[in-house]
Amino acid sequence: MFEIVTAGGIVMVPIILCSILAVAITLERLWTLREQRVVPAELADKVWQWVENRALSDKQVAALQQHSPLGSVLAAGLANRHRDRSVMLEAIEDAGRHVVHDLERFLNTLGTIAAISPLLGLLGTVTGMMRTFKAITVVGVGNPAAMAGGISEALITTAAGLMVAIPALVAYRYLRGRVDALVIRMEKESIKLVQAIDRAGALPTLTTRDAAA
Numbered sequence: 001m002f003e004i005v006t007a008g009g010i011v012m013v014p015i016i017l018c019s020i021l022a023v024a025i026t027l028e029r030l031w032t033l034r035e036q037r038v039v040p041a042e043l044a045d046k047v048w049q050w051v052e053n054r055a056l057s058d059k060q061v062a063a064l065q066q067h068s069p070l071g072s073v074l075a076a077g078l079a080n081r082h083r084d085r086s087v088m089l090e091a092i093e094d095a096g097r098h099v100v101h102d103l104e105r106f107l108n109t110l111g112t113i114a115a116i117s118p119l120l121g122l123l124g125t126v127t128g129m130m131r132t133f134k135a136i137t138v139v140g141v142g143n144p145a146a147m148a149g150g151i152s153e154a155l156i157t158t159a160a161g162l163m164v165a166i167p168a169l170v171a172y173r174y175l176r177g178r179v180d181a182l183v184i185r186m187e188k189e190s191i192k193l194v195q196a197i198d199r200a201g202a203l204p205t206l207t208t209r210d211a212a213a
Contacts, residue, residue: 008156011124015160018113018120022168025106025113029175033103038182039070044189047074051196056081069099070186074193081197088197092190099186103179107172114168121161128154 008015047064050056056078065075076095080088131150 008160009124009127009153011120011127011153011157012160015117015120015124015157015164018117018168019164022110022113022164022171025110026168026171026175029106029110032105033175033178033182035182035185038068038103039185039189040068043068043070044074044192047078047193048196051078051081051193052199069103069182070189072099073186073190077190077193077197085194085198088194092194096183096186096190100179100183103182104176107175107179110168110172110175114165114172117161117165117168119161121158121165124157124161125154128152128157 006012043064050060061075061078064071064078066072073092073095076091077088080091128150131153133150135150
């Protein structure tokens with residue numbers, strides 16, 4: 001393996017670095033974008049119960065904000081539950097933009113790796129062919145061994161660039177799709193929260209006299 005890397009020339013260095021970075025980003029995003037971490041199934045039901053039972057406190061909202069990305073979005077709406085509906089929706093949208101930015105972290109870098117890796121392979125092809133033609137000008141075409149180094153560099157770097165680019169592109173598309181799916185889930189839960197707050201606001205307030213009766 002080391003001999004193959006060495007035969008690929010200096011262009012193999014950035015290709016290998018791209019492969020390491022792509023693997024690291026993919027593993028980190030797979031762990032970070034777990035559904036249970038981003039949109040916990042039990043969280044929305046718990047928040048709705050708080051709203052409908054009017055059992056919310058500032059401490060609960062603060063804890064909810066630190067709970068998960070979905071919790072951060074819902075907490076933004078709950079913090080403005082006593083204000084106008086448009087203000088509450090704007091707060092949810094603003095929190096959602098920040099959450100989406102965090103979910104998409106490193107994905108642009110992964111997409112860039114998928115795009116430049118074939119170009120690095122092409123660069124290696126060019127440098128390998130340059131070595132080959134240089135060998136031809138020195139020893140002529142009668143010595144295949146003199147040309148083998150340049151040809152092998154061209155082929156190795158081309159293959160290496162594609163071997164990095166293809167998995168990186170697949171990972172990028174998959175992770176991008178996962179982010180989109182999670183964002184849609186959070187949007188649905190946010191809409192349900194707004195509707196729950198509207199329903200709770202439409203209910204008559206329980207006064208002390210009512211409770212005593």
